[in-house]
Amino acid sequence: MCLGNVHAANVPVGFADRLIATGLNSPTSMTILPDGRVLVVQQNGIIRTIKNDALLPGNFYAVPNVDSFSERGCLGITADPGFATNHYLYIYCTVKEGATSHNRIFRVTESNDVAVPGSEQLILRLPNVPAGVQWHMGGALRFGPDGKLYVAVGGQEDLREPVETSNSQNLANPFGKILRLNPDGTVPPDNPYINTAGAYSYNYNLGLRNPFAFDIQPGTGLMYINDVGAGTWEEINRGQPAVNYGWPAYEGDNNDPRYTNAVFSYSHTTGCAITGGAFYNPLNTQFPASFTGKYLFADFCNGTIRTLDPANPTVAADFVSDIANPVNLAVAADGSVYYLARNQNVGDSADVGSVSKIVFTNSQVPRITQSPQSRTVFLGDPITFTVAATDATSIQWQRNGVAIPGATSTSYTIPQTTAADNQAIYTAVTTNSFGTATSAPAVLTITSNRFPVPSITTPAAGAGFNAGDTVTYSGTATDAEDGTLPASAFTWRIDFMHDTHSHPFMAETTGQSSGSVIVPGFEADAPNTWFRLYLTVKDAAGQAETVFRDVYPFGQLSELNPVGTPRNGEGPIELNMNNGEAAAGDGSTISLGRIPYAKGIGVHAPSDIRYDLGGTCTGHFLADVGIDDIAQGAGSVAFQVLLDGQVAFDSGVMRGTDLRKTVKLSIAGVKELRLLVNDGGDGNTLDIANWAGARVSGCPVPTPAPPPSTTPPTTPSTETPNPSPLGAGGGGCSMRPDGTFDPTLPGLILAALASVVWRRRKSVR
Numbered sequence: 002m003c004l005g006n007v008h009a010a011n012v013p014v015g016f017a018d019r020l021i022a023t024g025l026n027s028p029t030s031m032t033i034l035p036d037g038r039v040l041v042v043q044q045n046g047i048i049r050t051i052k053n054d055a056l057l058p059g060n061f062y063a064v065p066n067v068d069s070f071s072e073r074g075c076l077g078i079t080a081d082p083g084f085a086t087n088h089y090l091y092i093y094c095t096v097k098e099g100a101t102s103h104n105r106i107f108r109v110t111e112s113n114d115v116a117v118p119g120s121e122q123l124i125l126r127l128p129n130v131p132a133g134v135q136w137h138m139g140g141a142l143r144f145g146p147d148g149k150l151y152v153a154v155g156g157q158e159d160l161r162e163p164v165e166t167s168n169s170q171n172l173a174n175p176f177g178k179i180l181r182l183n184p185d186g187t188v189p190p191d192n193p194y195i196n197t198a199g200a201y202s203y204n205y206n207l208g209l210r211n212p213f214a215f216d217i218q219p220g221t222g223l224m225y226i227n228d229v230g231a232g233t234w235e236e237i238n239r240g241q242p243a244v245n246y247g248w249p250a251y252e253g254d255n256n257d258p259r260y261t262n263a264v265f266s267y268s269h270t271t272g273c274a275i276t277g278g279a280f281y282n283p284l285n286t287q288f289p290a291s292f293t294g295k296y297l298f299a300d301f302c303n304g305t306i307r308t309l310d311p312a313n314p315t316v317a318a319d320f321v322s323d324i325a326n327p328v329n330l331a332v333a334a335d336g337s338v339y340y341l342a343r344n345q346n347v348g349d350s351a352d353v354g355s356v357s358k359i360v361f362t363n364s365q366v367p368r369i370t371q372s373p374q375s376r377t378v379f380l381g382d383p384i385t386f387t388v389a390a391t392d393a394t395s396i397q398w399q400r401n402g403v404a405i406p407g408a409t410s411t412s413y414t415i416p417q418t419t420a421a422d423n424q425a426i427y428t429a430v431t432t433n434s435f436g437t438a439t440s441a442p443a444v445l446t447i448t449s450n451r452f453p454v455p456s457i458t459t460p461a462a463g464a465g466f467n468a469g470d471t472v473t474y475s476g477t478a479t480d481a482e483d484g485t486l487p488a489s490a491f492t493w494r495i496d497f498m499h500d501t502h503s504h505p506f507m508a509e510t511t512g513q514s515s516g517s518v519i520v521p522g523f524e525a526d527a528p529n530t531w532f533r534l535y536l537t538v539k540d541a542a543g544q545a546e547t548v549f550r551d552v553y554p555f556g557q558l559s560e561l562n563p564v565g566t567p568r569n570g571e572g573p574i575e576l577n578m579n580n581g582e583a584a585a586g587d588g589s590t591i592s593l594g595r596i597p598y599a600k601g602i603g604v605h606a607p608s609d610i611r612y613d614l615g616g617t618c619t620g621h622f623l624a625d626v627g628i629d630d631i632a633q634g635a636g637s638v639a640f641q642v643l644l645d646g647q648v649a650f651d652s653g654v655m656r657g658t659d660l661r662k663t664v665k666l667s668i669a670g671v672k673e674l675r676l677l678v679n680d681g682g683d684g685n686t687l688d689i690a691n692w693a694g695a696r697v698s699g700c701p702v703p704t705p706a707p708p709p710s711t712t713p714p715t716t717p718s719t720e721t722p723n724p725s726p727l728g729a730g731g732g733g734c735s736m737r738p739d740g741t742f743d744p745t746l747p748g749l750i751l752a753a754l755a756s757v758v759w760r761r762r763k764s765v766r
């Protein structure tokens with residue numbers, strides 16, 4: 002198991018980030034008790050106790066019959082305001098009941114750091130999760146100053162339904178709402194919709210998509226709700242009774258008087274999923290006074306905690322960065338701030354969740370932002386340790402506590418390891434005029450056991466899929482000591498990827514060298530989506546190696562032959578790269594708002610491309626459009642999509658500084674797809690435009706187009722060590738791409754949070 006890759010977050014001068022607990026399996030939420038104990042909820046229903054900042058062995062509670070498929074599971078916890086005397090805790094979980102599942106709020110009673118056996122009391126059972134829905138469960142719980150229990154419930158729809166039929170706009174159900182209930186589960190008689198015919202009587206407001214977190218400010222009762230967006234905007238909404246926040250009519254601000262705008266929202270150029278939220282109003286203030294009363298919120302994708310001032314919520318201030326997938330925040334009574342991180346860019350285990358806390362030390366010694374990692378290497382191979390620190394004026398590496406002469410830079414390399422290096426401990430001591438800070442120790446393990454060599458056979462590199470397909474995966478593994486490894490050595494996992502984050506699709510499956518999985522009867526409703534298949538093999542000595550393969554949906558435009566010769570403003574159009582300059586194949590990875598796209602069409606205005614779809618497709622044309630980041634904010638273009646000669650999409654003038662726009666058009670029965678880009682009316686300097694992630698869905702499997710002059714960027718072979726942070730694991734945690742791999746892709750993020758929408762394809766299954 003690989004637990005080592007938690008690194009310190011980047012905190013401001015005077016603060017410190019302290020790792021409290023590791024090895025948590027997909028944690029989702031936590032609550033801090035008045036005495037400082039922390040209860041951490043895992044998605045699988047296991048709840049753990051942290052006491053005196055140490056993770057206790059054993060469970061606080063194991064919730065029975067939890068359904069933790071995809072985003073379902075245990076998602077929220079809060080303590081009763083009278084916890085000191087009644088010891089009540091309220092928990093939100095998806096629970097199986099026969100063939101159906103539903104979310105429920107229940108209560109357990111704590112005693113001696115565990116839940117009293119048999120103390121579980123059902124508070125409120127929500128209606129069944131609609132059949133097949135896997136995302137947007139919500140789950141956060143908080144008590145208000147009125148003594149009522151507030152519950153955030155997700156829309157429980159995977160797709161963006163029409164307003165008229167959406168759950169979030171339907172008062173008859175609890176989905177996409179904040180609920181308000183008495184702690185015993187009865188309905189408060191002053192609830193806002195209590196006299197509305199047909200309304201679900203617990204509803205407090207409506208029009209939310211996936212309110213994954215919210216908090217209520219001590220003293221003022223101000224409620225801020227974090228609503229995870231679909232493709233463009235993350236919102237913080239002020240929680241009020243009988244207010245409609247507008248999903249799915251709108252995402253982000255609008256001028257429609259029926260809906261209430263967020264108090265603060267941010268686009269997907271600065272994040273992708275708003276997660277934890279907490280007001281800084283602790284019993285004992287520890288942080289500087291400027292923090293008091295601020296709202297702290299986290300973003301899963303960009304790894305930040307920022308602060309928002311409720312008195313002036315137009316701009317958020319930076320606070321903490323470089324957290325690996327924060328999912329939850331909580332303020333302790335002593336004024337420190339705890340956060341849960343998933344850390345799942347490691348890629349080979351779900352057991353890598355961690356709890357850390359941020360404290361104010363008022364110290365100005367250097368801050369270690371990344372400690373060297375423990376590593377296992379083969380005898381004689383080189384090894385490099387690295388450290389990152391801020392405000393350090395010098396660095397000195399130590400081996401077993403003794404300074405290494407000349408080792409004074411941020412990295413330290415042993416060109417050829419020897420047996421004497423086994424179990425040596427390496428640290429980096431950083432110094433400035435205020436004092437020193439020493440990194441966490443890294444242990445070097447020297448092995449004469451060769452790493453196993455996994456290889457994915459199917460899907461083959463370049464293979465695609467359609468919704469409803471049965472996809473077979475298989476692989477082989479050899480090992481220098483063990484020979485061919487048996488099926489028991491294999492572990493498979495599949496993530497569904499979107500932009501720079503991912504969703505779990507197939508959980509880790511051990512013990513088979515091949516298997517199959519059915520791609521559900523949905524078609525991706527967003528560009529830049531694919532599946533990533535991981536194969537991890539372990540040799541007899543337990544040494545593991547992981548490889549992965551990306552598998553894209555069929556219908557990528559880069560695999561379709563255009564009709565005739567496309568028009569392009571500089572050189573030929575480019576496949577799976579931006580236009581670059583006039584030469585064929587000289588582009589780089591398509592990038593919009595720093596999001597990379599492995600697929601798509603790169604053009605330069607003016608451009609005109611036509612495709613013959615033959616009238617046989619039933620799905621959509623999907624693309625993200627914008628000027629490539631390579632233009633560094635320059636350029637101006639307008640995109641148009643013509644379907645059988647009719648303008649179906651017109652972006653208007655888009656400049657290099659504008660956000661990308663997502664195009665989704667029905668192409669049922671459409672014969673000709675035509676993609677036009679003009680120069681925006683001001684000439685075509687740096688008009689490097691992308692049809693990023695462009696593809697057509699619901700089409701017969703296309704005939705691949707041979708792209709002789711526009712081969713994709715060179716990909717490392719399966720024998721090449723992964724240069725990305727993915728490969729930075731400790732002993733037994735290295736990972737390499739198998740087949741197609743874009744070395745510019747950032748570390749993947751395993752998300753339990755949907756910010757992508759799928760469309761269920763009614764015609765399949």
Ligand SMILES: [Ca+2]
Nearest residue numbers: 450451480540
């Ligand atoms: Ca071996």
Ligand SMILES: [Ca+2]
Nearest residue numbers: 580581582584
């Ligand atoms: Ca070019």
Ligand SMILES: [Ca+2]
Nearest residue numbers: 637680681684
């Ligand atoms: Ca222009």
